[in-house]
Amino acid sequence: MNDAVSSVNAGASEIEFWFDFASNYSYLSVMRIEAQAMQRGVAIHWRPFLLGPIFRALGFDNSPFVLQKEKGAYMWKDMERQCRKYGLAWARPTTFPRTAVLATRVALLGAQQSWIAVYCRRIMQLNFAFDRDIGSIDVVSEALGELGLPAQQIIADAQSDANKLRLREQTAVAAAKGIFGAPTFFVGAEMFWGNDRLDDALALCDTTATPG
Amino acid sequence: MNDAVSSVNAGASEIEFWFDFASNYSYLSVMRIEAQAMQRGVAIHWRPFLLGPIFRALGFDNSPFVLQKEKGAYMWKDMERQCRKYGLAWARPTTFPRTAVLATRVALLGAQQSWIAVYCRRIMQLNFAFDRDIGSIDVVSEALGELGLPAQQIIADAQSDANKLRLREQTAVAAAKGIFGAPTFFVGAEMFWGNDRLDDALALCDTTATPG
Numbered sequence: 214m215n216d217a218v219s220s221v222n223a224g225a226s227e228i229e230f231w232f233d234f235a236s237n238y239s240y241l242s243v244m245r246i247e248a249q250a251m252q253r254g255v256a257i258h259w260r261p262f263l264l265g266p267i268f269r270a271l272g273f274d275n276s277p278f279v280l281q282k283e284k285g286a287y288m289w290k291d292m293e294r295q296c297r298k299y300g301l302a303w304a305r306p307t308t309f310p311r312t313a314v315l316a317t318r319v320a321l322l323g324a325q326q327s328w329i330a331v332y333c334r335r336i337m338q339l340n341f342a343f344d345r346d347i348g349s350i351d352v353v354s355e356a357l358g359e360l361g362l363p364a365q366q367i368i369a370d371a372q373s374d375a376n377k378l379r380l381r382e383q384t385a386v387a388a389a390k391g392i393f394g395a396p397t398f399f400v401g402a403e404m405f406w407g408n409d410r411l412d413d414a415l416a417l418c419d420t421t422a423t424p425g
Numbered sequence: 426m427n428d429a430v431s432s433v434n435a436g437a438s439e440i441e442f443w444f445d446f447a448s449n450y451s452y453l454s455v456m457r458i459e460a461q462a463m464q465r466g467v468a469i470h471w472r473p474f475l476l477g478p479i480f481r482a483l484g485f486d487n488s489p490f491v492l493q494k495e496k497g498a499y500m501w502k503d504m505e506r507q508c509r510k511y512g513l514a515w516a517r518p519t520t521f522p523r524t525a526v527l528a529t530r531v532a533l534l535g536a537q538q539s540w541i542a543v544y545c546r547r548i549m550q551l552n553f554a555f556d557r558d559i560g561s562i563d564v565v566s567e568a569l570g571e572l573g574l575p576a577q578q579i580i581a582d583a584q585s586d587a588n589k590l591r592l593r594e595q596t597a598v599a600a601a602k603g604i605f606g607a608p609t610f611f612v613g614a615e616m617f618w619g620n621d622r623l624d625d626a627l628a629l630c631d632t633t634a635t636p637g
Binding site for chain 1: 493503604
């Protein structure tokens with residue numbers, strides 16, 4: 214079955230997961246969410262988007278972690294500790310934030326495919342554990358190839374005008390929903406910001422689930 | 426015994442707790458920290474300070490929750506949920522942020538007194554559960570009086586030139602330590618930002634505690 218959402222138990226509730234491959238706190242959630250959601254029988258709607266246009270619309274020309282050096286210095290320390298806590302590999306990327314438009318277009322194209330979770334984890338690991346340039350076509354091809362997927366075809370589809378437009382629309386939807394950072398989760402209309410709120414968001418799914 | 430720190434078991438490790446009475450996330454930590462620290466035998470060093478001068482030095486003329494309306498709108502929702510989770514009363518203050526210079530000077534004066542924890546909780550409740558003007562001398566007097574403390578004398582001492590200077594110095598120390606928000610915790614040289622990191626900070630205390 215290719216539809217990752219419909220493969221989850223009928224009647225389970227759902228979480229919308231908005232993330233950006235350049236976002237370090239999105240890395241934590243991308244690595245954690247599938248197992249956490251599975252445990253609770255919650256379906257994940259994967260919503261890759263680009264934070265860059267969101268930040269620009271809010272008047273920032275870069276990540277707050279770059280613009281505010283005290284906050285940035287703290288964040289790198291925090292990431293080390295958070296990765297240790299969750300048992301995740303960590304290497305500070307030599308480029309940050311590493312915008313990854315192609316990787317994001319691929320994720321959007323595959324958002325309802327069975328490979329979406331493992332693909333997103335692989336891209337995140339390449340950025341935050343292996344310090345690879347996930348903005349390049351080579352690295353995206355490699356990631357897809359490793360999963361046994363037809364990289365060339367997927368990349369061609371991802372670069373189609375229709376899919377490029379979909380990513381712009383996806384990012385506009387993010388702005389319209391009031392998203393100002395990543396990761397961001399929605400359970401129904403309730404918005405949760407940050408990896409620190411993933412557990413709370415999933416706990417709300419439990420209480421809002423309709424009987425199967 | 427008047428010294429709240431030395432009353433904790435010898436050999437226990439220590440946490441520095443930097444907070445601002447105007448800061449909503451500081452409210453959560455002020456209400457939670459004493460019980461959490463006691464459970465682990467950790468001594469709390471209370472470090473009241475003013476975020477206003479810190480924000481101004483970083484180039485912001487107000488709280489990020491005021492300057493960024495999307496983030497602000499989210500924060501009020503998040504506070505409702507967080508208070509529900511922790512079992513804390515909550516009423517959105519009609520003035521935000523409610524700077525409380527006198528209340529902070531009193532906290533600084535009392536930082537090593539046995540009444541510091543209960544006083545800080547009372548000021549926070551007045552701000553975030555009862556929507557009272559904690560910037561006023563009347564409300565600070567009332568809070569001290571309720572605790573059976575000599576309000577008039579304490580306020581006079583708090584308003585002395587020496588104590589005013591100490592608060593300016595305290596805030597300068599916060600800036601020098603790289604503090605950019607509140608609450609902030611230190612365990613040794615390790616900095617933790619946000620109520621969401623209180624548990625992690627206390628867990629580090631456990632591992633760094635010297636035998637009693």
